[in-house]
Each structure stands twice: as structure tokens, then as C-alpha cells.
Amino acid sequence: MEASLQHRRVTSPTNEPASVRWALILVGLVYMALFIVLPVIAVFSEAFAQGWGTFFQSLQSPDAQSAIRLTLLVAAIAVPLNVVFGVCASWAIAKFEFKGKAFLITLIDLPFSVSPVISGLVYVLLFGSGSVLGPWLKSYGIEILFAVPGIVLATIFVTFPFVARELIPLMQDQGSGDEEAALSLGASGWQTFWKVTLPNIKWGLLYGVLLCNARAMGEFGAVAVVSGKIRGETTTMPLQVEMFYNEYQGTAAFALASLLALLALVTLVLKTALEWRFGDELAATGRGH
């Protein structure tokens, strides 16, 4: 009995044989290469198919330039607003008890579960010519739909859960002990927020901002519905990519697309770096997306 036990190789019960492990890894790698790496390479190779010169030239076309500017502007408005909202909402949810809390948490997740096209259509219904608000605002010379405000609104709606979802579990996990300690030491609410709360959540916040920004710049569906696609005015980068492509300007389309892909890669690298460096502090949050 004892002898036979000694002869058998001792392996952990959760450890599969090497053949199975390698097969699984291979499947994973092939799948990734086929569906993720290959398309990314295709984007870049198309973009540079006619050389660096054409690449930069197509990026300097007025349409491309205005699309880049608009995308940056939309992100510059939407991301900070969602940061402020996200911090407020997470603070309220994590530190206080109130009625309708569970409902608010569900509501924050709504943009994730609704198709982006619907998100855009909501604004068409709200501000369109058939609505109450639209014509009223128009009488004051304020255009929402098929203009920059509409694009910003739609982008805010779509990207609104990223920061809050990142922070809520983090702040719930941290509790309010640190804040109570700061207050008992005489700090004002404002000092407590800047000196204690914010440093405690800064990496989670940065992580949320990163994802929020990537989505804000890359959003297509919701923005497509409200933009009206006025060339040089209301086309963001993803919309402009589609327009170039439909007009058979392959290089221009892929040049612009490669910028978006680059943004995605940078986001990915930063995200991984954050997870690697501050994994412990981020660990509390559910990595759902």
C-alpha cells in the first residue's frame, strides 16, 4: 500500500496532464490570433498600405482633422462630467443608507444593458422636431440634435457607468472608517475628500477614467443616431471612418481607424500596468468588463 503510494507521482488534484494544458493554451492562442490580433494587424497594414506619406496626408485632410477635434472635444466634456457624477454616486451609494439605493445601482448599469442605438434614439425622441423640448430650445437658438450637444449627451449616456461601477465596490469595501478618523481629527468634509477619500480611490478612479475615455472616443451606435453626419461638423472619428470607407477611401478610413486602434492599445497597456502595479487596491472591484 505505502510502496504503491510512493511510486505514484504526487500531483495536485487541480493539475491537468501536460498534454491537456498545452492543448488548452493552443486553442486559446489560435482563437486570439484569429479574432483579435489579425484584425488589429489588418487595420495597421491597410493604413500604411500606401506608405507613411499617404497615411499622414489622409490624417491631415480637413474631414479627418475635424473628426479628430470633435472626438477630443466630446471626450473632454463627457469624461470629466462622468468622473464627477461617478464619484458623487459612488460616494452616496458606498457611504450612506437611503431608500432606493438598489434601484440607483441598477439604474447606473442601464446604459450597459441597453443597445447604443436605443440610447441614441432616446435623445431623438427627447429633442427631435416632434418633441416638446426640441422646438422650444430651438426657439432660443439652441440646437441639440444633429449638433455637438446631442453627440455629447449621447456619449455621456453611454459611458456613464464606467467610473461609478469601478468605484462603488472599491468604496464599499473601504467603508467609512478612514473618513470618520479624518473628521474626528478635525478635518472638514472638503479636506477629508481631498486628503483621504480621493487618495484611497485614485487608482480605481484612473482605471475607470481610462475605460470611460476609450468608450467615449470609440462610441459609434448612439452617436450615429444623433449626429446627422454633417461632414466636418458632427462626425466623430468612428463615424468618419465609416464615411471614408463607404466612399471607397480605404487608406483614409484605415488611417483614422488605426488611431482609434492605437488608443485602444494604449488603454490596454495602461490598464494592464495599473492592474499589475495596484492589483491589491483594485482587487476589491469586480472585473466585469
Added chain:
Amino acid sequence: MEVRVQNVRKEFDRFPALHDVSLDIASGELIALLGPSGSGKTTLLRLIAGLERPTAGKIFFGAEDASEKSVQERNIGFVFQHYALFRHMTILENVSFGLEVRPRATRPAKAEIRRRARELLDLVQLSGLEKRYPSQLSGGQRQRVALARALAIEPRVLLLDEPFGALDAQVRRELRKWLREIHDRTGHTTVFVTHDQEEALELADRLCVMSQGKIEQVGTPDSVYDHPQSPFVFGFIGESSTLPVTVERGDLWLGDRPLGVSGAEGNGPAQLYFRPHDIELVEADAALSGVVASSRRVGGTRRVELELGGSAHRVEIDLPFDHPAGERSQISFRPKRWKLFPAG
């Protein structure tokens, strides 16, 4: 600073956590709020701190009504069970925090803040660790930093919420002694919450025993231990054994057997309480006589569990571990000191 809690009631969502509690805390004393979980002791501490608002009643700091004051205005030092140190600050920055956040008019100069923080770290015997971060310290060290941080603002009252609750037994005992020394040296009025009676008995000048949102008894450790005023206090502070007895003309009876104990007041059924070690072994007939159900040696004593009256009742008594009676299967004893409470 003396603290007066006057008829304070606290409800959480209509669920009462404290019923009409009043407590006078003398200046410079070290008082323990002692009770099981859910007794309201932490709520009372947080009310004194201003971290909670009373539903009714008032809290005075000296002659001043502090009830409406915010936690910042009360100038208290609070030490949390889980330390609540600021993890992104060094030890020195943690201790300096309370002075750094003061408005410019009352804030000491930078060098002065550093000097005071160093002095306090010296007091809590952590000199040399100024540049460390909380995560690099042991639990006991963290709690000492938390205390230094609370003392830095020169609090009028020092409040500690289960300060040693998260530490292991050895460290607890050391820190207990050490806290007593710090208190004797600095003389702060100190209130600390604990569920550990040994800690309370050893450390406090006075105990405030709480149960179910009420104060059961307040007094020195000796008086609470020797003269418990309620069955709850008798059972909660120290070991106790209890028996349902009948009083007849001053004599106690267990069923139809006299206990050989007299001098009781009243007539009728009552509940007898005594300490397992406060007994004497007797050979008389008029005594409690039981069959040994179990016998365990705990350090220097032997704890014997006896079945009395068939197996209707069980009591525990303590004998010296080498007492010959420990070998017997039947033991007769009489409680030396005891107390009767109404039956029920």
C-alpha cells in the same frame, strides 16, 4: 474634561439601540463600556464622539452642551478597532494629520508639527518608524500609531472603540498595560469600549456594564465583581453558577433538600447565583450534593461540573487542581458568597 451623558436615546430606523442612558464620567478617569455585542456600547461611544446624533437627550463636555456640535468641534480623539490609519501616508504624516488640517490661524508651524508628531511617536515607543507606511507595521504597532494620531490634537476626551479587538492575546495584554501607563502619564479622560471583561477589569478605573441598550451597573471593577446588581451582571462579569431555589424563613432549599445556607430575605422561589471558586466543601447533610459529570483541569484549578437533584441542574465549581476531592464521584459543597435574584 468631565463628560455627562443625560437621558440619551438613540434609534436606528426606529430600532432602539439605546434607551434613556445617563452616565457621568469624571475628569481624568479611565472608564470601560463593557457589554456583549448589540448592547449599545459602541453606539454610546460614537454618540459621545459626535459620529452619531442622539434621537433624544444631551451630552455635556464640562458645562458645555456638546449635543449639537459636530465631531470636529468636539475635539475628541477617537481610536478605531481596525486602526483606520491613512494608508497612503507615512506614520509621521498620519500623526501630523490632525494638526495639518487645522485652519491657518491655529495651525502650528511645519517644524513644530513635525516636532510634536515625533514626540508622540516617542511616547508610543515607535521612534524610528516615521517614514514607514501603515502596511509595513504589525497590528499592535498600527494601533499605537492610531493612538498617537488621536493624542496629537490634544483631545479633551479620548475614545477607544475595542482598541485591542483585532490583536492576538499576547499583544493585547502588553498593549493593555501600556495604555494604562500612557493614561497615567497623560491624564486624559478616557472611555473605551470592550466586550472582554478581563480587559475591562484590569484596565479601567470604573466599569459601565451594558446590555440591550441599557446601563446595568456602573462602579469600580471590585464593586461590580463583588456586588453585581443584576443577574446579567453576575453572569457577564466573571464566572457564575446558578440554581433555582426556594426561600423559606431565611433558609434556602433546592427542591426538598436544605442547602445549609441561611440569612436570605423574602419567601418563595428565587434564583441563586454564586462564583464557582467561592465555595467550601462540606461533609454535612445540609449541603448541595452532586454527582461529578465532568472534571477538567484549567491551569492551577480544576473545574468540576456537578449534576444536582438527579440530573435536573448542572453547576460548576472550582477546586485546587491537586485537591483530593477531585478524584471523587460525589461532592458536597456550600457557596461561601452568593446572591439571590427574583426567579424568572
